[in-house]
Amino acid sequence: MTSAGVVLVGADGCKAGWIAVRRDAGSTPCVEVFDSFAALLSANPDDAVFAVDMPIGLPEFSSKGGRGPEALVRPLLGARQSSVFSIPSRAALYADTSDFTTLEAWYAAHRRASDVAKATSDPPRGVSIQAFGIFSKIREIDTLLIARPDLRGRVFESHPEVAFCRLNGDQAMQLPKKIKGSVSPAGMAERKALLCRHGYDMGFLDQPPPRGAAADDFLDAAVMTLIAGRIAGGTARPFPDPPRADGFGIPVAIWA
Numbered sequence: 001m002t003s004a005g006v007v008l009v010g011a012d013g014c015k016a017g018w019i020a021v022r023r024d025a026g027s028t029p030c031v032e033v034f035d036s037f038a039a040l041l042s043a044n045p046d047d048a049v050f051a052v053d054m055p056i057g058l059p060e061f062s063s064k065g066g067r068g069p070e071a072l073v074r075p076l077l078g079a080r081q082s083s084v085f086s087i088p089s090r091a092a093l094y095a096d097t098s099d100f101t102t103l104e105a106w107y108a109a110h111r112r113a114s115d116v117a118k119a120t121s122d123p124p125r126g127v128s129i130q131a132f133g134i135f136s137k138i139r140e141i142d143t144l145l146i147a148r149p150d151l152r153g154r155v156f157e158s159h160p161e162v163a164f165c166r167l168n169g170d171q172a173m174q175l176p177k178k179i180k181g182s183v184s185p186a187g188m189a190e191r192k193a194l195l196c197r198h199g200y201d202m203g204f205l206d207q208p209p210p211r212g213a214a215a216d217d218f219l220d221a222a223v224m225t226l227i228a229g230r231i232a233g234g235t236a237r238p239f240p241d242p243p244r245a246d247g248f249g250i251p252v253a254i255w256a
Contacts, residue, residue: 006232007048010224011040012160013137016212021221022048029200029225031218033210037140041151049154051228053220055138056145056157057245057252058090062121069254072239073162078172080161085131090247092117092127093135093142145250156236156255158227160220166237166256167226168194183216191219198226227256 011020017035022044034040044050057067065071066086074081087093095116096109113135114126145151165172173194175187192205200222209218230236236255243253 007045008225008228008232009040009044009048009050010052010221010226010228011037011050012053012217012220012224013134014213014217016210018137019210019213019217019221021218021225023225023229029204029222031204031207031210031221033212037137037144041144041155047154049156049228049232051156051158051163051224051231051255052141053158053160053224054134054141055087056141056155057250058087058093058138058142059252060089060091060120060247062086062089062092062117062125064123067252068244069157069239069252073159073254073256076165076170076172077161080165080172080176083161083177084159085128086125087131087138088113088117088125088127089120090142091120093138097136097139142250146248149249152250156228156231156251157253158224158255160223162239162254162256163223163227164191164194167198167223177216177219183214188215188219191223195219195222195226231255 005025008023009020011018014033016033018037018040019033020040021029021031023029059067070084070086074084092113095113098109100106100109110127110129110132113132117127118124173190175190176184177187178184192202195205196202205222209215227236238253238255240253243251246252
């Protein structure tokens with residue numbers, strides 16, 4: 001599953017910050033929540049490999065279908081492809097970086113970001129509420145990768161449904177993980193069974209997630225750890241292959 005001695009980390013954004021599943025060579029995995037991505041990085045060795053459920057590498061201008069990786073992976077996912085949403089331009093991501101103290105301010109910032117996104121896309125496209133909700137986390141990773149080019153060979157973008165599909169012999173999951181915003185027990189069970197086939201213990205997966213993270217965040221981080229192992233072992237595939245690069249030279253690809 002891993003190159004000898006390499007620490008593998010799978011991460012996903014969550015309400016409290018970032019949930020991470022870490023696996024050291026020869027050890028059982030552990031799960032923890034961090035309040036920032038910088039804190040997550042500093043808690044792990046300098047040569048750890050991270051797979052993250054978060055867009056990495058931002059376009060200056062957004063075309064139909066997103067940056068490129070999104071359009072490549074959607075056809076793999078069948079009914080699950082709606083889980084892959086397009087990322088707007090870097091200007092839209094940084095249109096408003098305030099800490100929002102009221103719901104009105106949050107919606108106003110969303111409208112500003114949507115206006116910038118429409119002006120930097122063809123065909124013009126605004127920003128979904130779902131995408132806007134993770135803008136601050138996208139910026140966290142983006143600012144780190146701009147400031148620290150050394151991280152670009154250790155922090156990789158993945159996507160849970162693409163990861164599950166690849167680990168399932170390129171067959172998309174049959175059941176949704178969520179239905180109308182609520183976790184689906186059947187969809188979770190399908191994914192847990194697949195994770196167990198790839199080395200996890202059901203007792204680990206069945207534990208309550210750490211405070212500040214949801215059950216589906218936990219499973220997403222767990223599958224990201226498996227992708228980190230594939231990346232470290234040289235068996236992961238990037239979409240596109242080879243990866244593209246954004247204006248700062250940050251690689252743009254979904255790995256699985």
